[in-house]
Amino acid sequence: MIEMEDIRKIYRTQHVETHALTNFTITIDSGEFVSVMGPSGSGKTTLLNIAGLLDTFEHGRYILDGEDVSRLSDRQMSAIRNQKIGFIFQSFNLIPDLNVFDNVDVPLRYRGMGGTERRAAINKALEVVGLSARTKHYPAQLSGGQQQRVAVARALVGSPSLILADEPTGNLDSAMANDVMDLLETINNMETTVVMVTHEPELAARAQRRLHLLDGRLIDLEAEDRPTPLVARAGGAPSARV
Amino acid sequence: MFAYMIRIALLSLRRNPVLSSLLIAAIALGVAVSTAFVTVYYIYSGDPIPTKSDQLYYVQMDNWNPDRPYSRRRPEIPPDQITYRDMQGIMTSDIPTYQSGMFVASLTIHPPEAEQRPFRERVRMCFADFFPMFEVPFAFGGGWGRESDRGPEPVVVIDAATNDRLFGGGDSVGKTVRIEDRPFTVTGVLAPWRPSPRFYDTHTGASQVPEGVYMPFEFARVFEVYTAGNLLIWTDLEDSAPFEEFLASEAIWIQMWAQLDTTEQRQAYSDFLEAYVMEQKKLGRFGRPLNNRLLDVMQWLEDQEVVPEEATGMLVISLLFLLVCAVNLIGILLGKFLARAPEVGVRRALGASRSVVFLQHIVECELVGVIGGVIGLGLSALCLGVINRLLDNSGQFGLDLPMVAAGIGLSLVAGLVAGLYPAWRICRVPPAIHLKLQ
DSSP, rough: EEEEEEEEEEOOSOOOEEEEEEEEEEOOOOOOOEEEEETTTSHHHHHHHHTSSSSOEEEEEEETTEEEEEOOOHHHHHHHHHEEEEEOOOOOOOTTSSSSHHHHHHHHTTTHHHHHHHHHHHHHHHHHOOGGGGTTTTTTGSSEEEEEHHHHHHHHHOHHHHEESSSTTTSSSSHHHHHHHHHHHHHHTTTTTEEEEEEEHHTTTTTTTEEEEEEEEETTTTTGGOOOOOOOOOOOOEEEEO | OOOHHHHHHHHHHHSHHHHHHHHHHHHHHHHHHHHHHHHHHHHHHSOTTTHHHHTTTEOOOOOOOOOEEEEESTOOOOOOOHHHHHHHHHHOOOOOSEEEEEEEEEEEESHHHHHSSEEEEEEEEEEEHHHTTTTTOOEOOOOOOOHHHHHTTEEEEEEEEHHHHOOSSOOOTOEEETTTEEEEEEEEEOOSSOOSTTTTTTTOOSOOOOOOEEEEEHHHHHHHHOOOOOOOOOOOOOOOOOOHHHHTTSBBBEEEEEEOOOOOHEEEEHHHHHHHHHHHHTTTTTOOOOOOEEEHHHHHHHHOOOOHHHHHHHHHHHHHHHHHHHHHHHHHHHHHHHHTTHHHHHHHHHOOOOOHHHHHHHHHHHHHHHHHHHHHHHHHHHHHHHHHHHTTTTHHHHHHHHHHHHHHHHHHHHHHHHHHHHHHHHHHHHHHHTTTTO
16 A cells, blocks of 8 residues: 655755655555554654655655556645545544535545545444534534544544554544544454554554654564564664565 | 635634624725725726717817917917808818817706796707717707707707706607797607717817707707807907807807718818818908817817826836735734634645645735625726815716626725735745644
8 A cells, every 4th residue: 555665754854954854665455444653853744745645755665555656746736635535633624614515525626526426435434433413513622532533533534544643643632533433443444454553552452563663764673573674774773574 | 726725815804803804804905005006097098989080080270370379378270260161161071971160158048837947058059960970869850950059940969967957857859948038849869878978079178978858950050159169369358249259250269070080081081171271361361370170079188188187197006005005904914814824834745836835825815816806896986076076077987897797806906016026936835844843
């Protein structure tokens, strides 16, 4: 699903250069549920942004679902985001003026789907997250857990092959967090690849594979448990392969 | 997608009604002022008779003082009216399809009802050809025949307002109206007719509405009535001179129009005028070099500088005012849009491309423009009402379909001017940086 090879991402300000990802190489197969952990500033979100085509990188190659997406136009990247990728954010990022139905509708609008088809997809997604009865509610009228479920429905509605979740439980209590994790597992069981950034080891443990980042490099803490050994790449960064 | 964009734009406007009202008010004000002055300019500069403006010719001949030109500013031009005797002389030609000398007089109309008081009315003294030549529309009846010019027979054409005033409206053909001391029979009642500008007589104001009453020219002789318009003379003529002496003088006070449909007709008429002047020269008149002119309607309006400099100046100022309104909105819109960057980040993540985000924000600006434009058009109509009242020409300036379209067009341009930079800025914001922060 995801093949990144020797990716390098540097944030530059007038005086400082920050290496967010350094010679980063990774492969994630279709249908995997991967968690990404690491201290703040280790490059987790940068990884997700690059994986989600929300950010570009200076060097390297990125193959998504068999297609080289390293150097695409904005229009091409937007189309791929819309059709292949679903995002779930820590702060839910729902649009406050839109009700639940319309929030879930947003990605489908950019896909140019017809009304009937859209309605069916939205109702199905809301059914999966258990919010069919709340279509007319606005985000402010929902609890945090419900808002995140709406966000999950929005990520799910376009039937993407990849879900990128950036600390999806970060703003939730443990019960709600478990609900959301259950949902992510349900989605993963539908053959959707899930990559989740989290700070919580117990949630990360629910993924099939755990990745650890430090200073923009990948550290494989599961090396001992893994049947496939690490392959040292030319860039010097360790990489993981399932 | 476009309908969705309009819906999102409306939601955005509702989110901050005070700010949105401010944006709309700025556009409305700019559109109101600019549309009003565009309309004034349009009325002055438009083609008043587009179907045949290139077939109608204003006739000029230079009978002026041999020692000095008619105009010191433009010595090459002949006088812009002609004498009675020259009108009579050239009206003998059968070359033009239609032709008419004319002037405006002020005569007293006596309403049929005894309790109604007599009133003064502007009366156009003209020939039968006036009506078909200028395609004057009739609600009832028509103009008089050429034979009525010769008598002259006591016939009149009245406009709708005069018909309402005298007879309470309706078909008044055949009814009698007393003008000065004579009864006249109504042959026709005009349908609404307002050539803008009133090209056929620019001397009494091109923005004036047409006269209320029309009668055969030769009643000028019967009533011994002088023009209520411009009269200029370079020879000596005593105020107490008999009317017939005035008619035979070099006084210029008549506008002369001829319809010449073909190039051959125009050439023949031009030759005829030249021959006429050469003949007059033999009689001791026309001491200046031969200088006849035939100008079609648009040439004549340009020559007469019908579009006042003030109208052009106000047009430019009002458009600049609209531009200033739009430019002032750039900052407000930029702040409004950038405050929404996190939402834009989400939309970008969900599949909106830069161009879609740009278009979305342009649609919002254009929505502001159109709402402001509609309000502005309403204000513009009020503004034109005030201008009409100031110029005392009862509704000359009004919004017609092209002007409404122009107003909406201006509001769209203003929306675009105001929105281009903010929309460009917001679509360039990298989506990733706001997703974490929202």
